Amino acid sequence: MLKTEKAPVFVQLLKKMQDSSHPFYPQLMIDGNGILHPRGMCFCFGSACHLRVLADLPTIGVGKNLHHVDGLTNSRVRELLEAEDNFNVDFIPLVGDSGNTLGAALHSSKGSFKPIFVSVGHRVSLASAVEVVKRTCKYRVPEPIRQADIRSRDYLRKHH
Numbered sequence: 001m002l003k004t005e006k007a008p009v010f011v012q013l014l015k016k017m018q019d020s021s022h023p024f025y026p027q028l029m030i031d032g033n034g035i036l037h038p039r040g041m042c043f044c045f046g047s048a049c050h051l052r053v054l055a056d057l058p059t060i061g062v063g064k065n066l067h068h069v070d071g072l073t074n075s076r077v078r079e080l081l082e083a084e085d086n087f088n089v090d091f092i093p094l095v096g097d098s099g100n101t102l103g104a105a106l107h108s109s110k111g112s113f114k115p116i117f118v119s120v121g122h123r124v125s126l127a128s129a130v131e132v133v134k135r136t137c138k139y140r141v142p143e144p145i146r147q148a149d150i151r152s153r154d155y156l157r158k159h160h
Contacts, residue, residue: 007054014055029132031145034061034119036094036103038069059121060129061103062142066117070096077105081115091118091130104130108137116140 014028066074072094080092091106094117103119104126118133120126136142141149 011054014057028055028057028059028121029136029142029144030059030061030121031064031148032061033063033067033117034059034103034121034129036061036063036067036069036072036117036119038067056122058123060124060132061117061119061121062133062145063117063119064141066105070098070100070102072096072102077115081105081107090134091115093126101126106130106133108134108140108142112140114140116142 066072066077068074077092077094080086086092091104093101094103094105095101103117105115106118107113108116116133118126118129120129124132133142136144139146
């Protein structure tokens with residue numbers, strides 16, 4: 001699994017941040033899912049959940065795409081977002097057929113029509129996760145994830 005391959009790299013980076021007293025340690029925002037994952041809440045297989053087990057840090061999963069899980073589909077979420085009751089809200093909770101709240105669909109910036117999907121990874125509430133993500137969004141994707149994407153692509157372009 002891809003997340004298993006990534007985990008040792010994440011853990012090394014976290015150790016480096018911890019050792020250097022980095023100002024963003026011990027907070028993690030993962031470009032991936034927390035409990036909003038097809039393998040289910042009880043197993044918690046999203047990247048944010050997987051890393052939480054290894055690092056025991058507060059983690060938030062931020063997905064750019066919706067995994068179809070517990071009856072939540074793209075069309076169902078689109079209907080919820082377009083519903084008159086939800087027209088002026090920033091986010092809607094994503095409640096599956098089981099009745100469990102698995103995350104939130106969030107319009108993260110003005111003019112953003114495509115939502116991002118926020119879910120709990122570990123040691124953070126959904127309300128706190130949504131607030132942290134909202135505060136870090138200048139564009140659709142939260143700035144820490146956006147910068148990581150930009151910088152990693154730049155590194156790969158220069159070195160590979």
